[in-house]
Amino acid sequence: MDYDDWIFESIKKYKNLSIYDMQQCVTAMDWVSRKSLCVGTSTGNKNEILELALPDKMLQSEEDGKLKKDRDFRVLTGGFCKSPINDIKHIPDTRYCMTATTGETTVSVWKMGDCDTDLMTEEKSISAVNSTCHPTQISVHTNNLNDNSIVFGSSLNNITVLDTERFEKIRDFSGDDQSDQVSSIFHRTASVLMCCTSTGDIYTCDLRCEKVKVNCSHKVVNKKQVDWTATKLNDQSDSIILASTHGDVVVLDSDFREKCVRKTCDSPKGKGNHFFVQGSPDGSRFSISGLDGMVYIYNSPLKDKNLEPVFVHEGHKRNSEDQSDSVCVVKHMWYPWQQDLIISSATDSSLHAWQYNPI
Numbered sequence: 001m002d003y004d005d006w007i008f009e010s011i012k013k014y015k016n017l018s019i020y021d022m023q024q025c026v027t028a029m030d031w032v033s034r035k036s037l038c039v040g041t042s043t044g045n046k047n048e049i050l051e052l053a054l055p056d057k058m059l060q061s062e063e064d065g066k067l068k069k070d071r072d073f074r075v076l077t078g079g080f081c082k083s084p085i086n087d088i089k090h091i092p093d094t095r096y097c098m099t100a101t102t103g104e105t106t107v108s109v110w111k112m113g114d115c116d117t118d119l120m121t122e123e124k125s126i127s128a129v130n131s132t133c134h135p136t137q138i139s140v141h142t143n144n145l146n147d148n149s150i151v152f153g154s155s156l157n158n159i160t161v162l163d164t165e166r167f168e169k170i171r172d173f174s175g176d177d178q179s180d181q182v183s184s185i186f187h188r189t190a191s192v193l194m195c196c197t198s199t200g201d202i203y204t205c206d207l208r209c210e211k212v213k214v215n216c217s218h219k220v221v222n223k224k225q226v227d228w229t230a231t232k233l234n235d236q237s238d239s240i241i242l243a244s245t246h247g248d249v250v251v252l253d254s255d256f257r258e259k260c261v262r263k264t265c266d267s268p269k270g271k272g273n274h275f276f277v278q279g280s281p282d283g284s285r286f287s288i289s290g291l292d293g294m295v296y297i298y299n300s301p302l303k304d305k306n307l308e309p310v311f312v313h314e315g316h317k318r319n320s321e322d323q324s325d326s327v328c329v330v331k332h333m334w335y336p337w338q339q340d341l342i343i344s345s346a347t348d349s350s351l352h353a354w355q356y357n358p359i
Contacts, residue, residue: 017355089138
């Protein structure tokens, strides 16, 4: 299918589809509010952190959106950083965000601009107890109680816990015998952190202990030369989705029992450089990207023996000048406040906002 045919076909496949060409590749992103997101961008030589306002067109009904003049992302605040950002997390209800950069095991605290300035400034950096060559991952948990925390780490032996007010270390794990690379981390509760290693093992970390306790809760039996990552299905669910670049998908229940094991039949084999899995806000779908230039969406719970995508976003590959296999989706995320709306970025510096018609 050539590009013109794909554009014609997209009229039926999408409720909304907006394609933007950024000056730099978006390497990481997170929501700030209903109307804005924070992103890290990079060309390799120039690295920036930006807060972008969402186009009004995205946040309106299809008819109302046509009347809106604001049809593009606008830079609200921004700043420069030394290295490409591989993970970014906004601290809810604040004007602060945390970043992790490529090749470092430190995280940075950024003060976002306000009504007095449009400059984002790096206020603090915190180093992990052990240095590794693996990318650092960040997880943030906040609620109305006094058990808020920020956790970051690149391996099992440098998990570090910070408070969300002063951004100071509360505790860490510094064991020498658990140096496995962490591919994803996420809070299961305020005091329990989940770590997925690149080999597919799931570890539970008790954040209440003086030294973070790390225990293996699930092991992949048949190890393969592939990369794994995991996430919660959504904030209200105890289910965990574990996925590999080979196409395996495992769903674990609250006791880490395998509810089902399925294999994606259409997803290609990826290298895991940008491999990412995320559940939809309502938990009815989950999505995978980073295998190629597509974003794959699947139904949850899994029912069929062979898992087939209910929707595939091909826009990054189709919109690329050469439409080659060199284009890869870097990151995607679901919009929490509107059904089936997703933002995705790719290595060709494209940024897509799309709302698909579910099957």
